[in-house]
Amino acid sequence: MRTTFKAFLEEQAELGLTVFDLDETLFHTKAKIKVIEDGKVVHSLDNQQYNSYKLKQGQSFDYGEFRSAEVFEKTSTPVAKMIGKARAIIHNAFARGSKVIISTARADFDNKEVFLRALDAHGIDTSKIHVERAGNFNLGSSAKNKKVIFRKYLRSGLYKRIRFFDDDTNNLTSFKSLQKEYPQITFEAWHVSKDGSVTKY
Numbered sequence: 513m514r515t516t517f518k519a520f521l522e523e524q525a526e527l528g529l530t531v532f533d534l535d536e537t538l539f540h541t542k543a544k545i546k547v548i549e550d551g552k553v554v555h556s557l558d559n560q561q562y563n564s565y566k567l568k569q570g571q572s573f574d575y576g577e578f579r580s581a582e583v584f585e586k587t588s589t590p591v592a593k594m595i596g597k598a599r600a601i602i603h604n605a606f607a608r609g610s611k612v613i614i615s616t617a618r619a620d621f622d623n624k625e626v627f628l629r630a631l632d633a634h635g636i637d638t639s640k641i642h643v644e645r646a647g648n649f650n651l652g653s654s655a656k657n658k659k660v661i662f663r664k665y666l667r668s669g670l671y672k673r674i675r676f677f678d679d680d681t682n683n684l685t686s687f688k689s690l691q692k693e694y695p696q697i698t699f700e701a702w703h704v705s706k707d708g709s710v711t712k713y
Contacts, residue, residue, distance in 0.1 A: 614636075
């Protein structure tokens with residue numbers, strides 16, 4: 513019994529966490545976030561522009577398109593290389609007890625079932641992953657919001673290594689800054705190009 517329990521602990525110590533960004537990493541999206549000022553739309557931002565946009569006094573964001581599961585399903589196109597990579601990682605991770613999550617800058621979609629259906633349609637098995645919506649936090653930037661999610665998993669003590677795929681270097685830099693807080697965990701950051709190719713960041 514002791515040997516079995518020791519083997520279990522050793523196996524647990526090797527568990528890993530893989531995190532995928534959603535927009536412009538797994539899918540190219542056409543949804544826009546509008547900037548409203550004095551009741552009018554003054555800017556229409558794509559996902560990458562939104563990640564770094566700072567609201568000016570009197571401005572607010574309109575997330576209507578960004579929260580629409582129907583818009584996501586109908587207009588988003590898969591990044592083939594990354595979808596293939598995600599499928600393989602999800603399959604291998606699930607088999608050995610490791611975890612895969614998608615961390616999106618979006619808040620909750622207006623229809624969870626439609627959104628998950630869109631992922632499943634492209635081979636992302638949503639029964640084996642969890643989608644974390646960083647947009648539900650209001651800390652000022654996507655990078656700060658995602659940091660809350662990373663810490664939640666890192667604090668669990670379950671994972672020996674964590675890797676993160678994202679197209680936004682601000683998010684990757686923020687992710688890597690957590691290495692100082694968790695020196696016992698191996699961090700890997702991967703920058704995703706528009707064509708889906710990745711380079712170590």
